[in-house]
Amino acid sequence: MGWRGMLGFEYGIVQAPLGPDISGPELVAAVANAGGLGLLRAPDWEAPDYLRDLIRKTRSLTERPFGVGVVLAFPHNENIKAILSEKVAVLQVSWGEYSEELVLEAHSAGVKVVPQVGSFDEARKAVNAGVDAIIVQGREAGGHVIGQDGLISLLPMVVDLIGDRDIPIIAAGGIVDARGYVAALSLGAQGICLGTRFVASEESYAHPEYKRKLVEMDKTEYTDVFGRARWPGAPHRVLQTPFFSNWKNIPAHENEVNQPIIGRSTIHGIEKKIHRLAGTVPNVTTTGDIDSMVMFAGEGVGLIREILPAGEVVKQLVEGAQLLVHTKFSGL
Numbered sequence: 425m426g427w428r429g430m431l432g433f434e435y436g437i438v439q440a441p442l443g444p445d446i447s448g449p450e451l452v453a454a455v456a457n458a459g460g461l462g463l464l465r466a467p468d469w470e471a472p473d474y475l476r477d478l479i480r481k482t483r484s485l486t487e488r489p490f491g492v493g494v495v496l497a498f499p500h501n502e503n504i505k506a507i508l509s510e511k512v513a514v515l516q517v518s519w520g521e522y523s524e525e526l527v528l529e530a531h532s533a534g535v536k537v538v539p540q541v542g543s544f545d546e547a548r549k550a551v552n553a554g555v556d557a558i559i560v561q562g563r564e565a566g567g568h569v570i571g572q573d574g575l576i577s578l579l580p581m582v583v584d585l586i587g588d589r590d591i592p593i594i595a596a597g598g599i600v601d602a603r604g605y606v607a608a609l610s611l612g613a614q615g616i617c618l619g620t621r622f623v624a625s626e627e628s629y630a631h632p633e634y635k636r637k638l639v640e641m642d643k644t645e646y647t648d649v650f651g652r653a654r655w656p657g658a659p660h661r662v663l664q665t666p667f668f669s670n671w672k673n674i675p676a677h678e679n680e681v682n683q684p685i686i687g688r689s690t691i692h693g694i695e696k697k698i699h700r701l702a703g704t705v706p707n708v709t710t711t712g713d714i715d716s717m718v719m720f721a722g723e724g725v726g727l728i729r730e731i732l733p734a735g736e737v738v739k740q741l742v743e744g745a746q747l748l749v750h751t752k753f754s755g756l
């Protein structure tokens with residue numbers, strides 16, 4: 425194990441599962457090869473054979489362990505069976521209930537279970553279910569935001585809840601560079617989970633225009649205007665693009681269903697029409713009015729200045745954090 429490793433990984437750096445298909449085999453393998461934990465993202469529908477292929481493709485790009493993220497708000501039982509039978513290192517879950525039985529089943533397949541939570545109560549449930557680590561998401565996070573609390577207050581509360589138990593806590597939300605990493609460590613985390621920083625990497629499947637905006641723009645907002653019909657009750661943090669600023673005050677009963685089609689994407693092998701106000705970020709295959717599509721981003725987006733190879737992101741986080749601890753905090 426290297427500096428601040430956890431769960432058997434060399435470093436305590438996690439690349440979040442990025443829906444719907446932004447964290448594919450190339451990104452996950454690049455993170456794994458750099459010593460971090462990369463997470464594929466399972467489709468939002470049952471597609472076990474497709475998922476097995478994704479896992480195998482990733483294995484052809486790295487010999488290191490990696491994991492898969494599943495959003496429990498969508499159909500997932502067959503997908504989880506495929507994940508367990510493929511014996512990936514980690515099953516990440518979010519947005520829904522999971523049982524102690526599932527955790528036991530995963531453990532007997534040699535798979536660790538790592539939920540992402542957005543509140544103290546959810547963290548307590550996770551501990552009771554016997555999970556292996558917990559990702560604590562603050563309201564600063566990009567993408568769908570589970571809870572209301574900021575990371576700086578929620579994280580130490582969960583750390584206190586865990587006490588002496590061997591359950592690493594992983595901080596998520598607004599972390600982009602080594603300063604955020606060291607801050608999370610000082611709050612009691614053993615690792616960090618980054619989404620937006622990895623969307624803006626060379627290997628992510630995000631559309632180049634989305635990546636460009638992550639570098640150029642620096643403001644985000646917490647909203648519920650995108651994807652209201654498909655995934656109600658799931659607020660999200662997005663880039664404040666001109667499109668978003670024009671549409672953010674639409675009435676509560678409006679949603680994507682009656683809106684015109686503004687583009688098309690192939691998502692996990694299936695061609696999809698993208699309606700205006702849909703909650704689907706543009707990927708490399710997306711055509712149409714990209715500027716009017718949702719672009720998830722966390723509050724740290726203003727710190728992203730360039731698109732980097734994902735391995736370089738991991739390296740800069742580790743080396744930067746080591747330097748920071750050495751120069752600012754040693755010998756106090």
Ligand SMILES: Cc1cc2nc3c(=O)[nH]c(=O)nc-3n(C[C@H](O)[C@H](O)[C@H](O)COP(=O)(O)O)c2cc1C
Pocket residue numbers: 440441442443444446465493494495517518540561564565566567568596597598599617618619620621623705720721722723724
């Ligand atoms: C484009 C995008 C897609 C995301 N998709 C998922 C997902 O499928 N499952 C999940 O648990 N979290 C997802 N997240 C949230 C991340 O897990 C994580 O909480 C968040 O990215 C952390 O904040 P940051 O973006 O500021 O690093 C997504 C985030 C982004 C930016």
